Amino acid sequence: MKTFEHYLDQYAELAVKVGLNVQKDQTVVIMTPIACADFVRKVAKKAYEAGAKDVVVDWDDDEVKALRLKYAPESALRDYPMWRANGLEELAKNGAAFLQIHAPNSDLMKDIDPERVAVSSKTAAQARNGFLQYLRSNQVNWLLVSYPTAEWSAKVFPNLSADERALKLWEQIFKLTRVDSEDPVAAWQTHVEQLTSKQNMLNDKRYKQLHFKGPGTDLYIELAPKHLWVAAGSTTDSGIFFIPNMPTEEVFTMPARNGTNGTVRSTLPLSYQGSLIDGFSLTFENGKVVSAIAEVGQEVLNKMLDMDEGARYLGEVALVPYDSPISQSGLIYYNTLFDENASCHVALGNSYPFTIEGGTAMSPEELDANGYNKSLIHVDFMIGSAEMEIDGITEDGTREPLFRRGNWV
Structure with a gap:
């Protein structure tokens, strides 16, 4: 044993x-x-x-x-x-x-x-x-x-x-984290391959927009024109492959800075700087949060949004199925590393340059022109649930179902 x-x-x-x-x-x-x-x-x-x-x-x-x-x-x-x-x-x-x-x-x-x-x-x-x-x-x-x-x-x-x-x-x-697997390294290799297949599918689709629909949520997120979906692992400039989060269940990319509209409601508590924010809704117009209401932690939420100009814009959108192992554990972890991998989520604040084509080599001006959001913060919060539906919308306006009842179609 x-x-x-x-x-x-x-x-x-x-x-x-x-x-x-x-x-x-x-x-x-x-x-x-x-x-x-x-x-x-x-x-x-x-x-x-x-x-x-x-x-x-x-x-x-x-x-x-x-x-x-x-x-x-x-x-x-x-x-x-x-x-x-x-x-x-x-x-x-x-x-x-x-x-x-x-x-x-x-x-x-x-x-x-x-x-x-x-x-x-x-x-x-x-x-x-x-x-x-x-x-x-x-x-x-x-x-x-x-x-x-x-x-x-x-x-x-x-x-x-x-x-x-x-x-x-x-x-x-x-x-x-798959540590209890018979062969943890092999288990992670299989997991990375599965997430990468979702990443590749989304990159092939080249959706212009995502539409999130669920209790308290009706949100359109335009994706950056050169967006890249990323999953599990990344590679440094010197060629080192690494997995920055353990656990990880997400596939994520960059929203266009000014392209988010509608309302989104959190589905799990957010632990931020030693304080709890819970039961909150954000309304976006042309990318910017114009209204923020929280049942718990209103003042903390306000201070976070006022950190700098970019704090009111999205820097990341991530897809995570409701049947992920973390979600199925039935627990709230009060730890974003775990809770974000139980649920679809978005992040307020700074974008990741590697989530657009050639982003790590772009100048600040080029990043800005390609929808990048700059901020001192990057705060993920959870929006997925068993009721979440997500459509991908192509350049010509065609809608394709991505998630139904919280999971991949």
């Missing part, structure tokens, strides 16, 4: 060798909360075994961050340690690989003034923008995985004991 330690070891190895695909003599940067220290050590060992020349750990602590947001003078929230931002950018420039370990606590900031959180978030995003461009344009191999902390597991399984919660969440992670 395979033990918990066996699966944890498999998870670390899958992250390093398949998700991140660490190359010989490459520096690996692990960006992580201190609560994940035991897993970080396991990942570091796997990285060195895979040939990494160095492992750099960028530690963080969400509780200390919350204390700063609550008690520091506002002037401090408008200042970011540039040595940290410049260091990350320098590592990216020199070809490092980046592993981000996400351990969300969606209630951490609920008693902190959203204005202070927004100021700090914008300051950090501006300071780190140069580094983030390396990730958003796939110039480096990077990966996002999650780790069950006490706070996160309590949110997902509130009716279980502390020990049972953590173990149950680990079981879900092992299952949804």
Whole structure:
């Protein structure tokens, strides 16, 4: 019988060798909360075994961050340690690989003034923008995985004991990342092939527009003229194939910046910067959010939309079937990495240059001319459900069914 330690070891190895695909003599940067220290050590060992020349750990602590947001003078929230931002950018420039370990606590900031959180978030995003461009344009191999902390597991399984919660969440992670498969690497190869077949089908179709119809949603999204559908894996400029999200169930592309019209309603809660936004509807006119109403987290939603001009426009649209393994688990994870792969979703904010033809080589002016949206944020929120219907609309206006009852036709 395979033990918990066996699966944890498999998870670390899958992250390093398949998700991140660490190359010989490459520096690996692990960006992580201190609560994940035991897993970080396991990942570091796997990285060195895979040939990494160095492992750099960028530690963080969400509780200390919350204390700063609550008690520091506002002037401090408008200042970011540039040595940290410049260091990350320098590592990216020199070809490092980046592993981000996400351990969300969606209630951490609920008693902190959203204005202070927004100021700090914008300051950090501006300071780190140069580094983030390396990730958003796939110039480096990077990966996002999650780790069950006490706070996160309590949110997902509130009716279980502390020990049972953590173990149950680990079981879900092992299952949804295919770690519990007999051969996880082969399972991922098959999964990537299946997603790629959907990607290729959509790229062959060249739809001009998508129409989403569901409870509270009647939304038209025009796609960028040179849009490319992308799934599962990406390839860096230097030829390294990597899978940036584990788990992943999506096929996604770039909307045209000014081409979204109608209303969309969220179908799952959004955990954003330590706060929860839930039951919200957005109305778009010519690409821009002109109305935003939330049952929970209205002020946080407003601050997010006011981050900068691009925050009110879409940067991504993604298709995920309702029968995805994450959706079928029947759980709300309060973690976008998981919840976005349970549901069709869209993202407010920055577009990914690699989701249009030749986008990574375009100048800012060329990107702008091709429908690209620029923003400090990129925030996915979930809109899919068992009632979701999606039509693809061709250049000549022909409608073709893509999703019915939440799943691929």
